[in-house]
Amino acid sequence: MAGSLCGTVGGRYTAHRAENLHMAEILVLYYSRSGATAELARQVCRGIEAVADATARLRTVPPVSAESEAPARPVPASGPPYATLDDLRETQGLVLGSPTRFGNMAAPLKHFLDGTASLWLSGGLAGKPAGVFTATQTMHGGQETTLVSMMLPLLHHGMYIVGLPYTERALSDTRAGGTPYGASYVSGANAAPALTDPEKALAQALGRRVAALAVQLSRG
Numbered sequence: 323m324a325g326s327l328c329g330t331v332g333g334r335y336t337a338h339r340a341e342n343l344h345m346a347e348i349l350v351l352y353y354s355r356s357g358a359t360a361e362l363a364r365q366v367c368r369g370i371e372a373v374a375d376a377t378a379r380l381r382t383v384p385p386v387s388a389e390s391e392a393p394a395r396p397v398p399a400s401g402p403p404y405a406t407l408d409d410l411r412e413t414q415g416l417v418l419g420s421p422t423r424f425g426n427m428a429a430p431l432k433h434f435l436d437g438t439a440s441l442w443l444s445g446g447l448a449g450k451p452a453g454v455f456t457a458t459q460t461m462h463g464g465q466e467t468t469l470v471s472m473m474l475p476l477l478h479h480g481m482y483i484v485g486l487p488y489t490e491r492a493l494s495d496t497r498a499g500g501t502p503y504g505a506s507y508v509s510g511a512n513a514a515p516a517l518t519d520p521e522k523a524l525a526q527a528l529g530r531r532v533a534a535l536a537v538q539l540s541r542g
């Protein structure tokens with residue numbers, strides 16, 4: 323394993339810095355209100371850190387509300403730090419996760435992405451690989467539309483979208499989440515996240531695939 327699981331060992335959330343020129347750091351950026359998408363993010367990190375020369379950087383975004391113009395607390399009460407534009411600049415790939423909100427990504431993540439115009443202008447994300455993941459309450463509650471909604475801004479940024487092919491056996495085995503468009507979890511009425519084995523395998527596969535491509539691209 324190239325680094326600690328999203329840098330959480332010892333309570334730190336900053337992943338290992340690149341140790342050699344071909345080391346790829348992948349930003350796992352998510353929003354989660356009740357923990358389901360957060361659990362998917364952890365599985366994505368496992369996949370990333372199973373790739374030689376790859377490590378994960380875990381970040382979240384603050385909630386938005388009617389008072390969203392007020393400055394958000396700079397440090398979350400618990401869990402990974404809030405993402406900054408530097409996290410996007412400094413990493414070689416991105417895996418983006420959101421719970422489904424009416425078939426779309428959640429407002430806090432969209433709010434963060436709407437603040438990335440300077441990176442779009444500079445082409446700072448162009449040519450980097452990216453993947454997406456989501457959690458829904460119900461099986462047909464809009465996973466694919468949410469995943470595609472997250473791809474759209476990434477395509478505008480010129481990122482290379484990485485999906486999940488059917489060569490990933492778990493995609494045929496799953497009776498819950500997991501799609502060719504990205505990883506997913508069907509939370510149902512579960513209070514605490516309880517991912518099935520195929521859901522875990524596919525989230526890890528997504529992390530692995532984005533990380534492996536980032537490592538290849540860094541080798542030129």
Ligand SMILES: Cc1cc2nc3c(=O)[nH]c(=O)nc-3n(C[C@H](O)[C@H](O)[C@H](O)COP(=O)(O)O)c2cc1C
Binds near residue numbers: 420
């Ligand atoms: C405002 C709102 C809209 C939602 N829309 C959907 C939906 O369209 N389809 C669905 O299956 N679940 C929907 N949900 C349920 C969440 O997507 C689901 O509970 C998810 O697992 C929560 O992820 P989290 O634990 O990471 O916050 C919605 C929840 C909220 C609060």
